[in-house]
Amino acid sequence: MSRFQFPRWSNLLLPVVILVGATLPVYAAFFVSYGFSPKTLEVGYQPTQPIPFSHALHAGELGLDCRYCHIGVDRAAHSSIPVTQTCMNCHANIRPESPKLVKLIDSNLTGMPIEWIRIHRLPDFAFFNHAAHVTRGIGCATCHGRIDKMEVVYQHAPLSMGWCLECHREPITNLRPPSEVTNMRLNPELDIGIDAQTKLRAKYQIAPSENCTTCHR
Numbered sequence: 001m002s003r004f005q006f007p008r009w010s011n012l013l014l015p016v017v018i019l020v021g022a023t024l025p026v027y028a029a030f031f032v033s034y035g036f037s038p039k040t041l042e043v044g045y046q047p048t049q050p051i052p053f054s055h056a057l058h059a060g061e062l063g064l065d066c067r068y069c070h071i072g073v074d075r076a077a078h079s080s081i082p083v084t085q086t087c088m089n090c091h092a093n094i095r096p097e098s099p100k101l102v103k104l105i106d107s108n109l110t111g112m113p114i115e116w117i118r119i120h121r122l123p124d125f126a127f128f129n130h131a132a133h134v135t136r137g138i139g140c141a142t143c144h145g146r147i148d149k150m151e152v153v154y155q156h157a158p159l160s161m162g163w164c165l166e167c168h169r170e171p172i173t174n175l176r177p178p179s180e181v182t183n184m185r186l187n188p189e190l191d192i193g194i195d196a197q198t199k200l201r202a203k204y205q206i207a208p209s210e211n212c213t214t215c216h217r
């Protein structure tokens with residue numbers, strides 16, 4: 001299997017020609033998705049959510065683990081957004097009368113889900129899988145930044161192909177023990193170090209693929 005290096009255009013040309021021939025629909029999807037949602041690859045994209053939910057409070061101060069709300073992030077391609085009942089576990093008793101929680105209490109009464117606005121979204125022709133990263137020791141903070149400090153979540157990384165490939169080519173300095181993936185304070189490069197990371201790489205046989213079909217299928 002040949003290896004393609006980005007962004008060397010001489011190497012890019014051949015695979016792109018192959019891809020165009022083989023998968024025209026990919027291109028259609030590309031233009032459609034860009035046409036309809038140009039904001040999705042924007043670093044800093046920070047829509048106003050229907051409820052002023054703060055990660056800085058819940059994940060930071062209160063110290064809730066990400067997986068309490070984002071169930072499945074270590075088992076599935078997509079990470080779930082919590083249902084109203086998850087919030088009601090606490091807010092049935094904690095400040096149910098707060099003006100900031102009116103929409104939550106309504107949602108609980110009517111059964112209509114809260115319409116959270118999606119922040120991170122790749123074009124449909126690009127495939128991503130959370131579990132493949134989280135179980136190999138790539139932490140949430142590496143891709144999403146210090147969510148535990150965000151009052152309102154914004155997109156931290158470009159999520160572009162170049163960004164994906166940069167790590168797929170050389171993941172080592174991003175590795176941490178899989179048990180630490182939701183630890184927001186840990187900085188793998190500084191706190192783990194290259195020796196331990198080399199061992200982690202060997203232990204989990206980490207060799208991310210650069211083949212087009214890994215992310216375009």
Ligand code: HEC
Nearest residue numbers: 049058059064065066069116117118119120140144147153
């Ligand atoms: C108490 C529940 C809760 C906890 C705990 C929590 N989150 Fe969230 N998360 C939410 C809700 C609700 C949203 C949607 C609203 C928003 O964007 O703030 C969300 C949105 C997100 C998004 C943006 C999703 C998108 O639309 O693209 C990311 C990324 C995220 N959370 C990461 C984390 C990480 C990392 C942690 C742990 C440090 C964490 N969350 C802890 C409830 C939670």
Ligand code: HEC
Nearest residue numbers: 051052053082086087089090091094095098099100101104
């Ligand atoms: C583990 C318990 C817990 C869970 C689960 C939880 N919260 Fe909270 N939440 C709190 C606490 C504690 C406060 C702080 C209350 C205070 O300031 O007195 C709070 C505060 C808030 C506030 C600010 C209220 C105000 O009047 O300032 C909002 C809004 C909020 N939470 C929304 C949510 C949403 C939406 C969810 C579900 C995605 C959620 N919370 C899940 C415990 C929780």
Ligand code: HEC
Nearest residue numbers: 066070073078079120121122128133134138139140143159
């Ligand atoms: C290797 C980078 C990477 C890591 C690590 C990562 N994410 Fe994501 N996350 C993404 C990308 C890319 C998307 C957009 C996925 C898409 O559009 O298909 C995303 C989307 C999300 C979403 C929106 C729902 C979805 O799945 O599309 C949530 C919530 C989220 N991430 C939470 C987390 C949490 C919590 C962790 C840690 C347990 C985490 N992520 C780890 C890259 C990452």
Ligand code: HEC
Nearest residue numbers: 127128129132136159164167171174205206207208214215
């Ligand atoms: C910070 C490092 C990092 C970033 C950023 C990253 N990846 Fe990965 N990716 C990995 C590692 C490590 C693995 C696991 C490799 C293994 O198990 O050998 C992986 C695995 C995958 C897999 C699973 C392949 C399989 O065999 O099932 C897919 C798909 C994938 N990545 C897509 C993406 C996409 C798309 C992006 C960008 C949106 C991205 N990755 C960004 C490090 C990263």
Ligand code: HEC
Nearest residue numbers: 004015016019126159160161164165209210211212214215
């Ligand atoms: C690790 C994941 C990954 C791999 C491997 C990968 N891509 Fe991508 N690719 C993406 C993501 C994510 C996007 C969407 C974001 C963007 O446009 O940068 C994308 C976008 C594209 C686009 C749209 C144009 C552009 O640059 O925005 C083309 C064409 C493309 N890829 C071709 C390829 C070819 C050909 C290969 C193999 C040589 C390949 N990709 C390998 C993740 C990947």
